[in-house]
Amino acid sequence: MVNTFNFASTPKIYFGSGKLKLLPKLIEPYGSSVLLVTGSKSFVGSEFWEKLLIGFEDSNINWKYFVIDREPTPVMIDQCVSSVSKKRINCVVAIGGGSVIDAGKAISAMLTEKGSIVNYLEGVGNKQPSGKKIPFIAIPTTSGTGSETTKNAVISEIGENGFKKSLRHDNYVPDIAIVDPKLTVSCPLDITVQGGMDAFTQLLESYVSTKSNPMTDSLVVEGIRKIRDGLQAVVADGFNLLAREKMAYASMTSGITLANAGLGTIHGFASSIGGFFDIPHGLICARLMGPVNKLTVEKLMTENPGSIGLLKYARIGKLFSKDKNNSDAYYVETLLNVIERYTEEFKLKKLSDFGIEETDFQKIIDATGNKYNPIDLDCRELEYVLKQAL
DSSP states (O other): OOOOOOOOOOOEEEESTTGGGGHHHHHGGGOSEEEEEEOSSTTTTSHHHHHHHHHHHHTTOEEEEEEOOSSOOHHHHHHHHHHHTTSOOSEEEEEESHHHHHHHHHHHHHTTSOSOGGGGSTTTOSOOOOOOOOOEEEEESSSSSOGGGOSEEEEEEOSTTOEEEEEEOGGGSOSEEEEOGGGGTTOOHHHHHHHHHHHHHHHHHHHHOTTOOHHHHHHHHHHHHHHHHHHHHHHHOTTOHHHHHHHHHHHHHHHHHHHHHOOOHHHHHHHHHHHHSOOOHHHHHHHHHHHHHHHHHHHHHHHOTTOHHHHHHHHHHHHTOSOOSSOHHHHHHHHHHHHHHHHHHTTOOOGGGGTOOGGGHHHHHHTOOOTTOSSOOOHHHHHHHHHHHO
């Protein structure tokens, strides 16, 4: 049987250390008026910020500046759009972590729409985005979400009736992504760990996804090789540029694979938990990665031992093993042990450290999907997973 699939477009990608210097020239075809979206501290306090502004001055680029200091909310996006809507903006450039890039992506889109972004969010609003946007350039300073290569912007409203929902359209893929690993060298240890585990989760979930295809599979395998060779190294030494390059590649690739293959139960949980509680997205994924994959494997072995899902778990486990002549079951166990070892070695906080209690489980489960997980997990099993991460 011939495998048929669709593959979403990707940005024009400029990857490599020092590529940030290309930004002024890449902006020029769009015009001279730029809206910069950045975080509040890391990038604007670095040497790269000063060099960038000099490059803008030399290229006669006029820039305006908007700060995103946490996961973007509807109010934040609406306020930014309102503040610059009467000014001519030729290009939006987001330089920062996943939250900053998501915000920039949303702002570039909403500058062409009417009304609040809430009206256009999946599962919340009642309007379909047009797909129009101001030209958008994404430049990550962390390695984790892969938002620089995806078509959606995640917007959060945290609280009792909170949500994490996407503004999504095929045209919202950034026009250009500049992935310069040097920008991630100053990334704090906790964000490095959480982002790295998020990228690992996205790659593995998209690999075993029921929507995966040969192209995403090939990208995942190389991405996870980069995780294998780069994650522990960069946690041990944040100034290891080679390790930073590997993690930047893995993160970028994870965005491409998730956009085309979808994700599973771990990110289903991340969406629901992240809406109700103020917890870093990467930490949720890292804490749930072990329990969800272990339970998924156990259920597959019982109900579908010949499944492609188990075979894929084994293929990834083999990447982490020096023994290349063992059984599939051995390699599956190897992968589960690697995930457990990372969880312990990186000293990740537990969900209970952020105020989650067992009394919160039902509302979390009610809002959680496992759309592309290789096997369905029922409510009782989802509750078991949460207990393991608590």
